[in-house]
Amino acid sequence: MSLKDLPVTERPREKLLHLGPDSLTDAELLAIFLRTGSAGRPVMTLARELISDFGSLRALTGASAERFCQTPGLGTAKFAQLQAALAMAQRVMESPVTNGEPLTSPAATRSYLKSKLVTRHHEVFACLFLDTRHRVIRYEELFNGTIDGAAVYPREVVRRALETNAAAVILAHNHPSGVAEPSSADVNLTERLRSALGLIDVRVLDHMIVGHNEVTSMAETGHL
Template identity: 60%
Template sequence: MLFLRGTNNRYRVADEDDVIFEAIQIYNRTFSKGEALTSADKAKDCIKLKLAPFEHEVFMCLFLDNQHRLIACEELFRGTIDGASVYPREVVKSALLHNAAALIMAHNHPSGISEPSQADKVITEKLKAALALIDIRVLDHFIVGESVYSFAEHGLL
């Protein structure tokens, strides 16, 4: 249970709107344009907050400059409860549009299972290869379920 301090220094139980408002405030403080993503944990927290609520698969990219500062966070593809089609051409177009030097990919698994599927591994390799041709580094690919899986932490990048 979450309590908030009211106007008379008295505490009250937070309702759903209060919790959502507070989550948005945290998100804005930690995930704003120009913010350097200096650790995997910081990126994970931001991505989980963004992707956890969806009941369908969403694939997004964080586009970063050469100092790993956030340029843009863009939802690129939406799917169904168990999959989303991801097109490397569209990811490359968005990366060039944002003049990104690096990026972090992320998607959710509405099932709650964070382990990557074979399709997740294949598309990660395709995207990494396509982006390497234009000198854009893929720093990580996160899968959000009940926990957050990092391809980089598991040696898959």
């Protein structure tokens, strides 16, 4: 069944305009992006098949150009459109940080870190180095690891804090498993880093763990 055969209230574009984007399924959002189907496949059918083939909308948006363009119904033009849409979304989420605004909102920090780390397939440890007004001096990904973890060296974090003249830091890393819960190793690492950075009068404001659907603040959960 093509979109024109659906009741107006069930057509993805009209549904979005009347009820907002939160009312749409992943397949409906993807159908709006795709606009048209392929030979013999209406756009909603194609959207559902793509999400099933890739496993999730997240996996589809994180696919390589080669993998994306190998899929019937997709190609380089659609890949370029998708990358442009993702880049615009990331810049919107990054704007409070990149514009030099103080990080007074946990929501802004979460959005920024999620935009940086949520699509990574291996563990990445990063730092936001902040000045005395909690404005971002620099975001750096300091350590990269495997799907199971990343080795973090406090001496290197201290060195970069000194070189950036940071007054405070927000630590962050992703959990490729998708579960944004701090492990005992995360708690121990945070304490080691807080002790090391405390020796040079740099405060650890938070350690955020990025999962697939949420970002957990160790400060808010009482682990810091």
